[in-house]
Every structure is written in structure tokens, then in C-alpha cells.
Amino acid sequence: MPELSSPEDAAAINALRSAVMRLSRRIRHHRVDESLSPTEMSVLGTLFRCGPCTPSELARKEHVQPPSMTRIVALLESKGLVTLDPHPDDRRQKVVSQTEQAQGLLEEARDRRNAFLAELAETLDPGEWAALRAAAPVLEKLAHL
Template sequence: MPDKLDDELRIALMRIARRVRQQRHDDTLSDSQLSVLYVLTHHGGSTLAALAEHERVTPPSMNRTVNCLVEEGLITRSSSPDDGRKVLIEVTDAGTELVNKTRQRRAEWFAAELSGLDTAEYAALHAAIPVLLKLANS
């Protein structure tokens, strides 16, 4: 049975994640679509299967997400230069711009929130970073 710390920490992290997700440049994209754009921007071109595995969804679900992003002009599909049978999915300039603007908006929001902390709160949060990263990467 979780104790009070478990509940409070879990709820706080969920609320922070929700607040960060709300800071986006384009409100019409789903979290899944934006996540795919982030992956492609960060890791480069990918196959549908690799994207599905990375996002932990089924290939048909990823195909629907990719189709929407292609229709919006945010990603492209092309034959892989290594293997013409494979389809390579890549982010377009418009997709990269959307990701960059969303990152900037989120960074500005987070910086503003952090600036409201006093010195002790900021130090406590800074000290917690290694533990939070350990939990995030587990």
C-alpha cells in the first residue's frame, strides 16, 4: 500500500507533466503526434516499426499517427536509401519548426515557474534531480 509520500510525489509529477504538455505551439496535435515529431527531430529518420516500438504502440496505431502528420505536412515518407523495400519517415522543416517553438514555449514556462521559487526551494529541487532522473530512467 502506498504511503503519503508515494501519493503526493506521484500526483505532483503527474500535474507537472500535464502542465508542461499544455505548453505547446500547436493545440491541434495530440500528445502522440507531438511525441513522434520529437523522436524524429531528436533521432532522425525512422521506420514505422521502430517508431511504434519506441512509442510502445502497435504498428497500426503508429500508422494512423504518421498518416495524420503526413497530411499536416510535418513529416514525409520515402524509400530508405539502404533498402528500397523499407519506408523511411522523416520530419519536415515545418515539423522541426513546430517542435522548436514548442520546446521554447515549454522552456520559457518552466523558467518562469522556477523563478518563483525561493533559494531553499530551488536548492531542494536541484538536489532532487538525480533521484528524479533515476526514477524517470528506470
Template sequence: MPTPKTTDHSAQSLAEELRMSIARLGRRLRRQGNHRLTITQFAALAAIERHHEMTPRELADHEKVQPPSMTRVITALELERLVERSPHPTDGRQVVVRVTDRGRTLMREERARKEAWLSQRLAELTSQERAILEQAAPILDKLSKA
């Protein structure tokens, strides 16, 4: 495995390397999944699970998609019995979407499968490489929230 380049690295070339590496890692992790949901459906399901319940508009805003697109995503998740809609507690014109037990089980199994694969890959690295990744993890998280 090549050693990390720390000198003569412009922000542009680092951005390119990170983009490609993160994209490849993301694809590899997605392949560990065992369900036929799309990336968008998984992202929506994860957001609803994390927030406990959301209106379709809140979910669309959170995922940065148009409400009609999110309505289709929610409908697909409902057909799989992964989410359910119920009346909004204070606004009768709206509904809230919640993850079902089946949806929580699916997310737990998917995460476990992906984390097991990633744990195995991390075990193949040197302790120094794992230490570098441990330091990089919060930085990557910060970038993901920018």
C-alpha cells in the same frame, strides 16, 4: 509552499506524490502548447526529430504502440506536413520517416513556449527550492528511462 518531506516517507507514498505532481506538471506544460497535435503525435514527432529518421516499425517500438496505430500517427503528421516518408536507403520494402522544416519549427516553438513558462515558474521559487530541483532533475530523468 510546503517543505519537502524527507522523513517517514515510504516508497509507496513518495511514488503517489511524485505521480500526482508529475502528472499535474505535465498537464500544465501541455497547456502551454499552441498546436492541435495529440500527445502521441507530439511524442512521435519528438522521437523522429531526436533520431533524425526512423522506420515506422522503429518508431512504434520506441513509443511502445502497435504498428497500425503508429501508421495512423505518421499519416496525421504527414497531413500537417510535419514529417515526410522516403524510401529506406538499403531496404526497398521499407520507408523512413523524417521531420520536415515545418516540423522542426513547430517543435522549436513549442519547446520555447513551454520552457519560458517553466522558467517563469522556477523564478518564483526560492534559491534553495531551485537547488533541490537541480539535484532532482537527473534522478527524474533516470526514473523516466527505467
């Protein structure tokens, strides 16, 4: 693991943090359903990537407390975006699954946000685009640690 203690490393970390936060805010403006919070969309995205899971598993993956996830799941269920089914091995637990409506919403949101990012990427020169493409897997890794 690299030691990140030089002034250059500190400046790079600061620039990365600032750029990621600013870009994230810009991407969030391209929402499909204004009634869903970013957290609710994130939970739906986790269900899409990971498949059905218990509220406790979702809470761990989303880095929120279980009572908060219980409220989020209840809101998503009331909007018809998730279903709760009995756990196959533990009847005390439920399994959260996304609905077809949620899948459509996620696809539309992804398409809209990807189109926005593609517009931005078109302004890059070939070297910048190559560097960004190479960095994408690393950023993905950081996002899911």
C-alpha cells in the same frame, strides 16, 4: 537496485506520480498548434531526438502498436510535418523524417513550455531550485526507460 517497500517509499512514489501528472497537464495547456495531439507532438519530439527512423522503430520508442504508428505517421505526413522515404537497405520499409516545418513547430512549443516552467521555477527558493536541477537528469532517465 533499491527495495521500495517501506511506507515512506510508497508515499514518495505516490507524491512523485501525482506531481508529474499534474505538472504534465499544466505544461500541455501551453500548446502551439491545437490541431496536433500530444501523441503527434511526442512522435515529432522523438524524431528530433533520435533522427529519422522506421515506423516500427517509432512505435517501439513511443510504446504504441505499429498500426497506431502507421496512422499517426500518415496524419503527420498529411500535415506536412514528416516525410516518408525509401529505406536505404530494405525497399519494403520506409524511413520517417521530420520536415523543417516540424522543427520550427517543436522549437516554438519548447520555447513556450520552457518559459512557463521558468516562471514556475522563479517561485522556488535556492535550495528547492538546486534540488530540482539535481533531479532533472533522473527524471529524464525515468521518462526514457
